Structure formats: C-alpha cells, structure tokens
Amino acid sequence: MKKIMMTLFTIVLLFVCSANVSAMSESDLYAKLTATYNINGYNFTISAGDKVLAKKYLDAYEVSSKDADYIAGKIDEAVSAMRNSGVNDFSDFSKLPKSLKDTLRKLVEDIAANTSVKATVKKGKVVIFNPDGTVFAEITKTVKNTGMNMSIIASLALVVVIAGAIILIKNAKVNA
Amino acid sequence: MHKKHKFSKKVFATYVAISFLFVSVFIVCVYFGFNKTIKRYTNLINTVAIKRSEEAREISFDKVNKKLEVMPAYGDKYGNVIIDSIQLNLPLYYGDNEEILSYGIGHYAGSYFPGEGGSIILAGHNDPGYFERLSEVKEGDKITLDVSYGKFSYKVQSTKIVNENDLDSFPISEDRELLILYTCYPKGIGHKTERFVVYAEGDES
Numbered sequence: 001m002k003k004i005m006m007t008l009f010t011i012v013l014l015f016v017c018s019a020n021v022s023a024m025s026e027s028d029l030y031a032k033l034t035a036t037y038n039i040n041g042y043n044f045t046i047s048a049g050d051k052v053l054a055k056k057y058l059d060a061y062e063v064s065s066k067d068a069d070y071i072a073g074k075i076d077e078a079v080s081a082m083r084n085s086g087v088n089d090f091s092d093f094s095k096l097p098k099s100l101k102d103t104l105r106k107l108v109e110d111i112a113a114n115t116s117v118k119a120t121v122k123k124g125k126v127v128i129f130n131p132d133g134t135v136f137a138e139i140t141k142t143v144k145n146t147g148m149n150m151s152i153i154a155s156l157a158l159v160v161v162i163a164g165a166i167i168l169i170k171n172a173k174v175n176a
Numbered sequence: 177m178h179k180k181h182k183f184s185k186k187v188f189a190t191y192v193a194i195s196f197l198f199v200s201v202f203i204v205c206v207y208f209g210f211n212k213t214i215k216r217y218t219n220l221i222n223t224v225a226i227k228r229s230e231e232a233r234e235i236s237f238d239k240v241n242k243k244l245e246v247m248p249a250y251g252d253k254y255g256n257v258i259i260d261s262i263q264l265n266l267p268l269y270y271g272d273n274e275e276i277l278s279y280g281i282g283h284y285a286g287s288y289f290p291g292e293g294g295s296i297i298l299a300g301h302n303d304p305g306y307f308e309r310l311s312e313v314k315e316g317d318k319i320t321l322d323v324s325y326g327k328f329s330y331k332v333q334s335t336k337i338v339n340e341n342d343l344d345s346f347p348i349s350e351d352r353e354l355l356i357l358y359t360c361y362p363k364g365i366g367h368k369t370e371r372f373v374v375y376a377e378g379d380e381s
Contacts, residue, residue, distance in 0.1 A: 047286065047343075048286070048347075048348035049284060049285075049286020049287060049297075049348055050286055051286075051348075052286045052287060052288065052294075052348060052350075053285055053286050056247065059243075060247065130249075134249060134250070135249075135250040135251065135271075136250060137250055137271065137285040137286075138250070138273050140272070140273065142284060142286065142343055142346050142348075143299075143340045143341075143343070143371060144272050144277065144282070144284075144299050145340075145360065145367060145368070146277065146299050146300060146301050146302060146306075146307070146358065146359045146360040146368075146371070147360040147364070147365070147366065147367060147368050160198070161195075164195035164198070167195075168188075168191050168192075168195070171191070
C-alpha cells in the first residue's frame, strides 16, 4: 500500500513539475501572439505595428506565466471562433459579422478581467492600459486620416448652428 | 385685432436651408480667410488643455543597446520635428489618435523610436501649422527629430503619393532606421484616400 502511495505521489509530483515546465514564458507568448494562422484559407497574423507594440509591452512589463497561459488560451479560442465563423477574409475587421466581433470583444474583456493585462474595446478601438491605469497604446490602423483638422471646422459650425437656431426661435416668437 | 402668423413647415424649411447655406459660406470664408488666426488660438487652447502632456515623464535611452528604457507616455510631447527647408518646427507626440493629431505631429506607437534603428512613422494633418507644406519637401532635405534624449538627423531619400491602404509603402522594419512622414493628399475638406509620404534615412554628414 505504501508503495502504491509513493508511486501515486511521484506521478503527481511529475505532473506538477511538467506543468511548470510547460508554463508559457513571455517569449512563448510573443511567438504565439505574432504567429501566422491559416484560417479558412486566409493567412492571418497581427500587423507589423501591433507586433512592435506587443514587444514594447512585454519589454516594459512582466507578464506572469499564469497570465501568459491564460492569454494563450484566449488566443486559441479567438482562432477557433474565427475558423468556426466561416469567414475567409480578415483584412478589414470592421466588415466581420457582429457575432464574431462580439466573441472577440468578450475574449479581450476576459483577459482584462482575469490577468494583469488591462484592455478595453470601445467603438471598434482596442486600448491597452499600463498597470497604473494610464493608456499604454491604442491599437489602430497604421495609416491615419490626416485631412484638414475637422475639430476647428466642427467648432465653428456648432457656433453658427447655435446662432442660427437662436435667430429661428426669435423669429418664431415674433411671428407667434 | 392682431393677426397670428403660423410658423409653417415650409417657412421653417426655408429658414433651415438659408441657415445651412450661410453656415457653409461662413465656414469656408472664416477657415480660408482667418486660418492663421484660428491656428494661433487653437494652439493656445491646446497648450492649456494638454498641460499634462507638456510635463512628460523622463525618457531614458540605452545608447549601447539602442533601446528606450523608459518610453514617453501615450499622448506625451517628447520632442520636435524640424524641417528647415519648409520652415517647419512642430511638436512631436507619442501616439497618433485623433486627439493627439489635433495637437501636432503624431508618432505611430507601432513603430520604433528615434535611435532604436527601426522604422519611425509620423503623421500630421495637411492644415496650416501641421504638415501643410510636406509636399514641398525635396530629396536631400534634412529632417531633424529633436527629442528629449537627443537629436537625430535624417536625409530625405524619396517622396511619393500612395493609397491609404497600401501598407507596403509604410514598412515597419526593425533593422533599418527609416523615417516615414505622411499627410493626406491632396489638400481639402473631406476624406482623402491618398497620402503624401516622405522617406528619410539617417544623415551621417
């Protein structure tokens, strides 16, 4: 009986040790995050800019192997959801089915809720936070819209519209 | 007896149409007639509004490993972009969301920092006081990034007009310090699908 218990104990010990060995390191996580996945014939990988951001984050902050494991699991779930959606073009995320976008958003929220890596998805924009709660970076498209600064024009338009509305109301009162 | 006039839908629609016309004409006249004055006041407002950003955290640069040990915070001003050939000297911010681009030149966070040896991507509006005159930059012109941890000089290699979706024109390399500046092209109100891009590399001279 004692021998059986010792054997069981050894098996458990070995299992625990092997689990520790297979725990994901930051570099493993980076490799998984930046890998190319074949999804329904489409070779999907995050953009070169997002890879730089991931590296910057991992260089700046330590992610525990427990958190790295959790995030790796969520990456697998994301890939699986993308495959199951039947979509075969991921070049424009805004055109993905709402159900898939919701699933991916939920995965990001799960990571934020259960690990030290904090992020939010709002209006299609992913924001990564520093541990102190300030913004680390926004994950956006590489090339931005750099047309005329519409905020100046919008402010002026607002002023004129308000002025117009006041005139309209005054006229309405006079005519009443 | 005083007669009451009903404020009919037709009259209301006419008022709205006339207002809209006036608004449009007013905006165009004000913007193009007083853009320098507007810019001056906008800068003044921005200077007050982004006071936190002006008090940027101290950045440390490891010259041996060519790597920033402490990065600027997202939205912080950490230097200036200087192009003497077009009399340009503008504040440089880390990050390039809409808000940041209204302050000055934005540094795409998915690119490298000056001195790190990788691609650096900078964006600016094509308004006066931003990258309005970027299309006047010529091959051989000098660009200086005067950042809080040093001065980095680049020489313009080429310029071109590209489609906004042509990501190959915005390469992110980790082993070639390529400075990429861009703005919408051509100038004007509305969404532009093209970008004027300037490529510059480290100036050894």
